[in-house]
Amino acid sequence: MCMQGQGHGQGPAGGHHGGCGCHETRGEVGGGRYENLVQPILLLLLCEKSAHGYELIERMSGFGLDFPVEPTTVYRYLRRFEEQGFVTSHWETQDAGPARRLYEITPEGKGYFKAWMAVLRKRKDLLDFILARGEDAFDLGK
Amino acid sequence: MCMQGQGHGQGPAGGHHGGCGCHETRGEVGGGRYENLVQPILLLLLCEKSAHGYELIERMSGFGLDFPVEPTTVYRYLRRFEEQGFVTSHWETQDAGPARRLYEITPEGKGYFKAWMAVLRKRKDLLDFILARGEDAFDLGK
């Protein structure tokens, strides 16, 4: 099941704005992107279990994300992680199908993921703060 | 007008990761950026109260953000918002000091902010999911 073209829900995103000289990616509020979340997601998946790129893409697709996972981005980060020593890889050819590169996370990679978790916690706190304040703004004003 | 040109804490951000051929912005995990949060924050602040750019920068600085607010980014978005009809502006010259552009949010701008809030809620849910799963990964494995 190729995830390539499945229409990522989205649609015109309910409340669209007025006369718009849109700058957002593909005209969606929020830009319709992972906001620098691909890295930590990949590290998480690799912490859970060693895997090759294609499998990671499939596992990511099950995350309940509302836009498709770009294979390009995944393969790109895997190679970068290897350069940085966060993963190691070796080719697997025994099984049927084209050769695949099996990635395993290293202790450094786990440390890096831990650092990412701290960042994500902060980011979540900021989001909570904005969301709470945003709801206040709508209760009062409007 | 409040000012306190407080120097946003910052520091060199201690924790650095292993042997690294860093690609992250300024070498920080997470990239040390707002992850597309500048727009909703500005909209929120403008929902709360009309203001000029410089004041918005100061108000943003009080958000507990761990990296400084770029004036460039703020002014840029304000102008873009105006192009898109999310805010209106007019010059204020009566007060002392250089002329300032007073921005007010429009109904379209409020609708846009509402759409952003929905995006942020999803983003927060995803973060919660990743964080929970990440903690599991560390409980079990490691």
Place this chain on the structure above:
DNA sequence: CTCCTATATGTGCATAATGCACTTATCATC
């Protein structure tokens, strides 16, 4: 055998968000 599809991995270019270095201008004060 040939074409189609799924599995796998990749390259190259484009765009959007943002950082960073500088510039301009007003006014108050030393």
Place this chain on the structure above:
DNA sequence: GATGATAAGTGCATTATGCACATATAGGAG
């Protein structure tokens, strides 16, 4: 008249990511 805070901007660089394509293997349909 230099300095510093207030205000608003320009121009270029970097980073993350999207998107269009390119390649290769293997199994099945015809």
